[in-house]
Amino acid sequence: MTVENPRRALGVVFLIVFVDLLGFGILIPVIPLYALSFGATEFVGSLLIASYSAMQFLAAPFLGRLSDARGRRPVLLLSLTGSVLAWTLFGIAGSLAVLFAARMLAGAMGGNIATAQAYIADITSAEERAKGLGLLGAAFGLGFVFGPALGGFFASEPVVALARDVLPAAVPVSEFSLPSFAAALITGTNLLLAYVVLPESRPPDERTDASDSRESRVEQLLSALRTPGLGALVAAFFLVSFAFSALESQFIFLTNDQYAYGATENAVILTYVGLVLAVVQGGLVGPLTDRFGEYRLAVGGTAIQVLTLAAVPFSPVLGQFVPSVGPLVSVGPTLPAGVVALLVVMTPLSFGNALTNVSLNTLVSRSADDDEQGGAFGLTQSAGSLARTFGPALAGGLYTGIAFWAPFVVGGLLMLPILALLARVDNRVIAATTA
Known part of the structure; x- marks a missing residue:
């Protein structure tokens, strides 16, 4: 560790990642409807969503190697600068092509997560590294x-x-451009903060050649898939992310078609889903793990998603069995029965997804040796990025080519092979998590 005040540096990195994800999260309710405003179909809008993850997957290893050679600080500053440009371009976009260019630039700059993780590894001891990386995960969740x-x-x-x-x-001011400019302003403030207070964590004598040849992320994934036990878990994590991307990419199209909901209404629902995820990951997973173990939670969380993910598009039908709600305050809106049913379905769905993601990550960690933990988590991140690249494209094709319910039902069905994969997990890992 070469940083004089590692605790403060860790706090700064936490803030950088949090604000970076805050800027990204601002546009989640906006992007699909922004694409539709240019005449795009739901399939093209899904490709716009997927382009971020595709560029993030490609750029993360490059930025990580560049930070090994040039230092962490300049790479983090470069990525934040690029994000400011991307979100500004997103706000002033006059065509769908510019939207794609801005989104892809933002995804490439979003590859800085590998550099942020490396920064934490630089400034923490081996004993404290898990806490530091956990803090990074909390920044993601809050964003x-x-x-x-x-x-x-x-x-x-x-x-x-x-x-x-x-x-x-x-x-240009609109319901689409204003959130984009807000994201650019927040990220710009983040850039200034990092420039002023973020120290370099990697001294020149520890830097390596950026051209150092290593296995690509695809090669690492293929190698992991051939490893007994670990391969089943990585494949399960890919399928969970792939299936859930149907919800992430098509949800706003669905609520726009069924309830004429815009960015503001969807933001309320997405914030509620985020809160459920945060409560489960931050407060419930620990006690539930102590009682049931990671393996049982992974199986249970997956089983919950089979039915709830498939039920999402049928919330108007399910609304016949629940009452409308509201207004909660004298000037508040009334929630239609269909939306109430949607929230009822989304609650266990979010709960199950949080259980599955956390438990699978832990099982992957338990399947790897102590000196391979970083690589193990990198595998799940790579699998998730690939899933969020191809999943939205397939979901968008199903939405436009078959029916509005198709991507959600297919996503639910994709949870079934995960249960079969979990049955192939090493018995020693299962025993260690259920003792």
């Missing part, structure tokens, strides 16, 4: 909770109207 809420706020009619009155006429 996804508060980001959509801010996106809905900046896309709301009163805020957009106020911005039109205040900002110069040359600035």
Whole structure:
């Protein structure tokens, strides 16, 4: 460790990742509807969503190696600068092609997570590294909770109207551009903070050649899939991410078609889902793991998602069996029965997904040796990135080519092979998690 105050540096990296994910989360409720505003189909909008993960998958190893050779600080500053440019370009986009360019640039810059993880490894001891990486995971979760809420706020009619009155006429203001500019401003503030207070963690004498040849992430994944026990877990993690990407990529198209919901209404629902995920991951997983073990939680969480993911598009039908709710306050909106049913379905779905993701990560960790933990977590991240690249494309094709319910039902069915894969997990790992 070469940083004088590792605790402060860790806090700065946490803030950098949190604010970075906050800027990303702001646009989650906006991106699908923004694509539709240019005449895109749901399939093309799904490709726009997937382009971020594709570029993130490709860029993360390059940025990681570049940080090994040039230092962590310049790479983090470079990625934040690129994110500011990407979100600004997203706001002023006048065509679908520019939207794609901005989204892909943002994805490439989002590959800085590998550098942030390496920074934490630089400034923490082996004993404290898990806590530091856990803090990074918390930054992710918080960014996804508060980001959509801010996106809905900046896309709301009163805020957009106020911005039109205040900002110069040359600035394009809409429910789509304003959240983009907010993301750029937040990321720009993050850049200034990092420039002022973030120290370098990797001294020149420890840096390596950026051209150092290593296995590609695809080669690492293929190698892991051939490893008994570990391969089943990595494949299960890929399928969970692939299936759940049907919800992530098509949900806003679905609510727009069924309830005419825009960015603000969807932001409220997505914030609720984020809160459920945060509560489960931050408060319930520990006690549940102590009682049932990671393996049983992975199986149970997957089983919950089989039915709930498939039920999402049928919330209007399920709404016949539940009452409408509201207004919760005198000026609040009334929630239609279909939306109430949707929230009822989304609650156990989010609960099951949180259990499955956390438990599979832990099982992967238990299947790897102590000196291979970083590589093990890298495998799950790579599998997740690939799944979120190809999953939305397939889901968008099913949505437009077959029916609105198809991607959700197929996603639910894809959970069934995961149960078969979990049955192939090494018995020693199962015994260690259920003792």
